[in-house]
Amino acid sequence: MGLDAIAITDHEEIEGAFAARRLVHERQLPLAVIPGTEVSSLDGHIGALFVMQTIPKNKTAAETVRLIHEAGGIAVAHHPYSPRWLNKVLGVQLGCGDLIKTVPFDAVECTNAVPGSGVKYNIAAIDAMRKDHISVGVTGGSDAHVAEFVGKGKTYYGGNEGILSLQSSLFYGFTKGAEGYWKTREKFYYYIRLVIAMVRNAVERKGSVN
Numbered sequence: 001m002g003l004d005a006i007a008i009t010d011h012e013e014i015e016g017a018f019a020a021r022r023l024v025h026e027r028q029l030p031l032a033v034i035p036g037t038e039v040s041s042l043d044g045h046i047g048a049l050f051v052m053q054t055i056p057k058n059k060t061a062a063e064t065v066r067l068i069h070e071a072g073g074i075a076v077a078h079h080p081y082s083p084r085w086l087n088k089v090l091g092v093q094l095g096c097g098d099l100i101k102t103v104p105f106d107a108v109e110c111t112n113a114v115p116g117s118g119v120k121y122n123i124a125a126i127d128a129m130r131k132d133h134i135s136v137g138v139t140g141g142s143d144a145h146v147a148e149f150v151g152k153g154k155t156y157y158g159g160n161e162g163i164l165s166l167q168s169s170l171f172y173g174f175t176k177g178a179e180g181y182w183k184t185r186e187k188f189y190y191y192i193r194l195v196i197a198m199v200r201n202a203v204e205r206k207g208s209v210n
């Protein structure tokens with residue numbers, strides 16, 4: 001699927017990223033793995049890229065970003081304008097919303113590849129960045145909860161030094177997000193899984209949809 005690198009950002013976990021690294025190494029795959037995690041802050045989900053540790057959950061967005069920076073990582077506001085109804089169903093805050101204007105995120109996910117009306121929420125992020133002249137990097141993410149959807153969202157970056165180029169592109173804001181095409185069958189499969197996961201996670205109050 002033409003990926004040079006993949007960021008593994010399991011919720012409050014780092015082991016998945018390490019496991020992926022080992023696998024890539026063992027199979028000698030031409031793929032770089034960016035270790036990361038998705039942190040459930042009190043204000044919304046925040047991606048921590050290029051970190052080698054988990055970051056404590058349930059802190060404010062500002063504190064979470066500070067901790068990610070302290071760990072040497074890049075902090076990304078994931079799906080900042082996730083729908084409010086989904087927050088209610090899950091009983092959590094999924095996106096940091098307008099905090100992207102005040103909290104020093106390194107990048108904002110403007111292309112979350114979740115199909116359907118997700119486009120509307122991506123546009124909300126782009127609009128907020130334009131209106132408020134937020135000039136940090138943007139990312140495209142698959143938010144893939146199953147292997148089939150890896151690569152639906154992509155982040156393009158310049159340079160030819162592998163993930164070092166990605167790291168500096170994110171840091172300096174030279175990235176671009178893109179979303180892949182979803183076949184009807186894929187969308188159907190995605191939504192079936194999503195509904196099942198939402199019901200299960202709302203009952204267990206997990207705070208995510210995976």
Ligand SMILES: [Zn+2]
Binds near residue numbers: 038045078079094
């Ligand atoms: Zn998330």
